[in-house]
Amino acid sequence: ATPASLSTPTPTPIGGGSGGGGGGGGGTPTPSPTASPGAGNTILIARISSGTRDIVEVDRSGNIIRRVIGFNVPRDIRSISHGRWLIADAGDGRVYEINADTGEIIWAVSGLSNPTAAKRLPNGNTLIVENGIPPRILEVTPSRTIAWSVSMSYLCTSDSCSGYPQ
Numbered sequence: 001a002t003p004a005s006l007s008t009p010t011p012t013p014i015g016g017g018s019g020g021g022g023g024g025g026g027g028t029p030t031p032s033p034t035a036s037p038g039a040g041n042t043i044l045i046a047r048i049s050s051g052t053r054d055i056v057e058v059d060r061s062g063n064i065i066r067r068v069i070g071f072n073v074p075r076d077i078r079s080i081s082h083g084r085w086l087i088a089d090a091g092d093g094r095v096y097e098i099n100a101d102t103g104e105i106i107w108a109v110s111g112l113s114n115p116t117a118a119k120r121l122p123n124g125n126t127l128i129v130e131n132g133i134p135p136r137i138l139e140v141t142p143s144r145t146i147a148w149s150v151s152m153s154y155l156c157t158s159d160s161c162s163g164y165p166q
Helices: none
Strands: 005-007 034-037 043-049 052-058 064-069 074-081 084-089 094-099 105-109 115-120 126-130 136-140 146-151
Touching (some): 034 074, 043 074, 052 074, 084 126, 094 115
Parallel strands (some): 074 115
Antiparallel strands (some): 005 064, 034 043, 052 064, 074 084, 094 105, 126 136, 136 146
C-alpha cells in the first residue's frame, strides 16, 4: 500500500496568515471544508481549495496537531480507532483507512463513483455513499466485497439525475 504524504508541522493556528483553505478572497469559488470530531478534543478538517487538498487535525484553540496531504478531493473524514482515519475521496473514487501517524494506507476500496461519505459499522463493514449517476449506498466488507447496495436510479435519466443535487 502506498502511503499518503505526512507532514507534522509546528502547531499553527488555522485562519489568518497566508495560504488558508476554504476559498475566500475572490477568484474561483471552492467547496467548503468538511469537519468531524477527532480523537479526544480535536477536530478533523478535510480542506479543499485551490492549492490545498489536505486533512488537518486541530485542537480546541485551532492549532494544527497533524496534517496529512496527498488527497484529490477528500469529502468525508472520520476518526475510527487507534489513530486511524476513514476517508472518502471523491476525486479519485476511493474510500480508505489510513494510519494518521504515518500516512500509511491500511485498507482501501476503489472504483467508486464520487464517494462523499463513509462510516465504519460495528460489524467491521464500511457504509459508503456515492454521489454518482445514479446515486448509490453500499456496504463493503473488510475483504472489499459488496454486502449489499441500493441504487437510486429512479431519480435519473441516462445522463442526469432529476431532483438530485450534483
